[in-house]
Amino acid sequence: MSIIDNLVSHHGVLRQLFNKSMNDPQVFQEFMRHLVVHHTLEEKYFYDILQTVPEAEHEALEAVNEHHIIELIIKDAEGFPNEHEHFPVKIEGLGEYTTHHLDEEEADIFPMSQSVIPPEDLETLGKLFTEAKDNALNVKVPEVPGAIANRAAKYDKAPKAKVASTATSTAMGLGIGGLKT
Numbered sequence: 001m002s003i004i005d006n007l008v009s010h011h012g013v014l015r016q017l018f019n020k021s022m023n024d025p026q027v028f029q030e031f032m033r034h035l036v037v038h039h040t041l042e043e044k045y046f047y048d049i050l051q052t053v054p055e056a057e058h059e060a061l062e063a064v065n066e067h068h069i070i071e072l073i074i075k076d077a078e079g080f081p082n083e084h085e086h087f088p089v090k091i092e093g094l095g096e097y098t099t100h101h102l103d104e105e106e107a108d109i110f111p112m113s114q115s116v117i118p119p120e121d122l123e124t125l126g127k128l129f130t131e132a133k134d135n136a137l138n139v140k141v142p143e144v145p146g147a148i149a150n151r152a153a154k155y156d157k158a159p160k161a162k163v164a165s166t167a168t169s170t171a172m173g174l175g176i177g178g179l180k181t
């Protein structure tokens with residue numbers, strides 16, 4: 001399968017996840033996870049190659065720049081409380097920008113790339129993209145044991161002044177971070 005088909009197929013997953021994100025913060029997290037993996041691998045296995053073709057370089061750089069803008073919108077949305085009444089507007093903004101980007105790739109960039117990258121290379125890149133995507137999305141991250149979370153919650157109640165004074169005396173002893181009066 002050509003990488004173009006693989007990318008379009010993953011766009012379908014992104015669109016579906018986004019449509020379900022509006023009312024479900026967990027699906028929104030999953031959408032962002034897929035989106036970050038998509039951008040990373042699309043750049044490695046598609047845009048890095050497209051950039052080497054002089055007549056396609058500008059469009060490739062423009063698309064990668066759009067990835068950076070989308071990542072800035074993601075960072076902004078991540079720092080915003082999910083329960084805030086304006087949170088859906090944040091999701092909407094990210095969705096609109098992302099959808100525009102996916103549409104442009106499918107309508108212009110992907111068809112153009114087929115005339116500048118040989119079909120056998122698109123096939124090989126497709127295999128690499130799919131393998132890397134499946135590996136990246138299936139990474140299992142172990143959960144933090146509940147006992148550690150509980151201990152941390154209790155530890156947080158320890159007097160803060162003592163911790164601060166220890167840190168200050170350590171810093172002074174080392175002669176760093178001194179506050180000059």
Ligand SMILES: [Fe+2]
Nearest residue numbers: 042063101105
């Ligand atoms: Fe993209």
Ligand SMILES: [Fe+2]
Nearest residue numbers: 007042102105
């Ligand atoms: Fe894409």
